[in-house]
Amino acid sequence: MKVYKFGGASVKDAGAVKNVAQIIKREQDTMVVVISAMGKMTNLLETLVRAYFEKSVKKWEIFNQFRNYHLEITNQLFDNNGMPESVLAQFAELEMKLKRNPSFDYNYEYDQIICFGELVSTQIVSDYLNFTGISNQWADVRNCLRTDEMYRDANVDWGLTEQLVNEIFNFDNQRLYITQGFIGSTIINQTTTLGREGSDFTAAILGNVLNAESVSIWKDVPGVLSADPKKMDGTVKIDSLSYREAVEMTHSGAQVIHPKTMKPLHNKKIPLYVKSFMAPDEPGTVIHAIDHKIELPPIFIMKENQVLITLSPKDFSFISIEDIDRVVNFLLENRVKITLMQQSAIDLNLVLDAPEADWEEIFSKLSPYYTIRYNTDLVLITIRHYTEEVLDWMVKEKDIYLEQHSRLTARMLVKQ
Numbered sequence: 001m002k003v004y005k006f007g008g009a010s011v012k013d014a015g016a017v018k019n020v021a022q023i024i025k026r027e028q029d030t031m032v033v034v035i036s037a038m039g040k041m042t043n044l045l046e047t048l049v050r051a052y053f054e055k056s057v058k059k060w061e062i063f064n065q066f067r068n069y070h071l072e073i074t075n076q077l078f079d080n081n082g083m084p085e086s087v088l089a090q091f092a093e094l095e096m097k098l099k100r101n102p103s104f105d106y107n108y109e110y111d112q113i114i115c116f117g118e119l120v121s122t123q124i125v126s127d128y129l130n131f132t133g134i135s136n137q138w139a140d141v142r143n144c145l146r147t148d149e150m151y152r153d154a155n156v157d158w159g160l161t162e163q164l165v166n167e168i169f170n171f172d173n174q175r176l177y178i179t180q181g182f183i184g185s186t187i188i189n190q191t192t193t194l195g196r197e198g199s200d201f202t203a204a205i206l207g208n209v210l211n212a213e214s215v216s217i218w219k220d221v222p223g224v225l226s227a228d229p230k231k232m233d234g235t236v237k238i239d240s241l242s243y244r245e246a247v248e249m250t251h252s253g254a255q256v257i258h259p260k261t262m263k264p265l266h267n268k269k270i271p272l273y274v275k276s277f278m279a280p281d282e283p284g285t286v287i288h289a290i291d292h293k294i295e296l297p298p299i300f301i302m303k304e305n306q307v308l309i310t311l312s313p314k315d316f317s318f319i320s321i322e323d324i325d326r327v328v329n330f331l332l333e334n335r336v337k338i339t340l341m342q343q344s345a346i347d348l349n350l351v352l353d354a355p356e357a358d359w360e361e362i363f364s365k366l367s368p369y370y371t372i373r374y375n376t377d378l379v380l381i382t383i384r385h386y387t388e389e390v391l392d393w394m395v396k397e398k399d400i401y402l403e404q405h406s407r408l409t410a411r412m413l414v415k416q
């Protein structure tokens, strides 16, 4: 069996959904298809979560925006017959949720609402496929993808998930399942999510526990590129990559695939294809187990919106393991991810994705122990397989805040 994953851009309007149906139709094998929320609906739902949590009446305006976006798509897909019953039921459930008062746990409420992007999109695609004669079963992945209670960044319970996934996706009477990326649930059936852009990870989890022959991620780019074509000229597509290379690239900020995708596939040697939904006949990029060295061009990755935070112990003591432990745990609790860490005698430098919440306030909790300095609006440039020539060219006329070189990777933090 195979796993396909389609992201938001591939289902952003009725035409895109029809194109996805064409791609699914080409495949005769047993298959699980993982789909994200349509277009930018997750971003819209984030504003809904905020309005709901703040008990603002704006929530109804946003709810209507969310509904109308899908209504336009279903009108085009189902010959102006409006929304299928199954989709209406999802909206009714969301509406009921919005009528109730929120709890005091923002992360919990976030997951209970954000999941509707995926629930609605998969329901629409599944209904549309059945409507056009591509028989399939819609499956609620929350019945089998089990996690802990770390809302918004949940950790998979692999043992339970493996057992339940194989029960639900059993292929007894079905060749094709349509299910959600990004979401899961706790053992007491509370919805959780795997972190933004987590649908790729869902595809890899399902691929792993179902022992898929391959996983394919369908994108709006021809495959993995040597740099982001919007930011640099002369990018080339890379035909083949090792899991290791791919994990380094994506962890550094290459947005083509979620970094957590690689481990479950690597562990079972399942190849990952990154292909264009605009050109399904093109080979794309394959990420797989390669035992020989492949020559790669310099690969450029820019991670924007970075913040440099420098912590120095107030009593002038050296940075110790206890300091690192305290700071790392503090960041974990506040769901802040470290991109890069560097220490000197009395400075601990942290490069972070700028947290969406008021992070100066968050960090002020560390101020009893440390003097804290900030630099904002930075970009972390990573160059894999760098050459001296490329480095010279890159650093020209740039203010470098922090630099780190290893055998294969050069990193520099510069002003945005």
Ligand code: ASP
Residues within 6 Å of the ligand: 007, 008, 036, 037, 042, 043, 117, 181, 182, 195, 196, 197, 198, 199, 200
């Ligand atoms: N819809 C979710 C997001 O936009 C998950 C995903 O697209 O992978 O973050």
Ligand code: MG
Residues within 6 Å of the ligand: 007, 008, 036, 037, 042, 197
């Ligand atoms: Mg998305």
